[in-house]
Amino acid sequence: MVNIRALDPSASPLDFYGAELRRLREAAGLNQKQLGELLYCTASLIGQIETASKVPTRPFSKQVDAALKTDGVMVRLLGLVLRSQLPSWFQPYAKMEAKATYISTYQTQVVYGLLQTPEYARAVLGAPSPKNLDELVEARMERQQILLRESPPLIWVVLDEAVLHRVIGSRETMRRQLDRLLSFDGQRAVQIQVLPFEAGQHPGLTGSFNLLRFEEDHDIVYTDDFYSGHMTANPEAVMEGWLRYSRLQAAALSVEDSAALISRVMEERYGDKP
Known part of the structure; x- marks a missing residue:
């Protein structure tokens, strides 16, 4: 049985997406079954x-755009939809992340989301057992679209x-994730360093943090905890963040030596060569 429930397109990005899909489908003279057959x-x-x-999902949206010849409108709407699935406290950061021209991050527990x-994202996001795990994973993968820009x-x-x-x-999962890290080797847009155990005490012992730089806006520093995130453009906090980050970079292995360590761990711990 088809579902023809009325929608309020202004209720949320997801409602707007659904209303647009229905409008475009009906404009093409198709019922739900016929569109389903095309997709x-x-x-x-x-x-x-x-x-x-x-x-x-992104594949579904691409298929709709191709089938209904909508010039990419559904893919463009998808970004808004998936961003709305992120926790409300994280959405402001995701918006700034998408605008940044330079992102510096220090991670103590897991690989940076981008x-x-x-599979790795599903395991990380699934640790607290959220009800909308599929949506959270899709939203995290959507954030990674900034890596595919002409000027990332x-x-x-x-x-x-x-x-x-x-x-x-x-x-x-770990083998695939480390292989993913190695895939950035030689790319200008992504540089990865590993802070080795031998570094001992260092300025990042207080936890992970991100620094974002923009063409026009002020730099910001972002930290999070088990409940929410904290983002600030306070000059003193930002200056402290950059100071700590520069010291972490100095204590870390070079990009080349970091890739060698990742490769070695991948082979010795997870049983495969890249």
């Missing part, structure tokens, strides 16, 4: 997305060596 999916799935009871594989931000990552050894998900 190789069920009429039920079309109905769920049109009534905002299911979050669309570099995570889907420059991303500099310092990872504590513990991140390489902590098994997130499974050994296969």
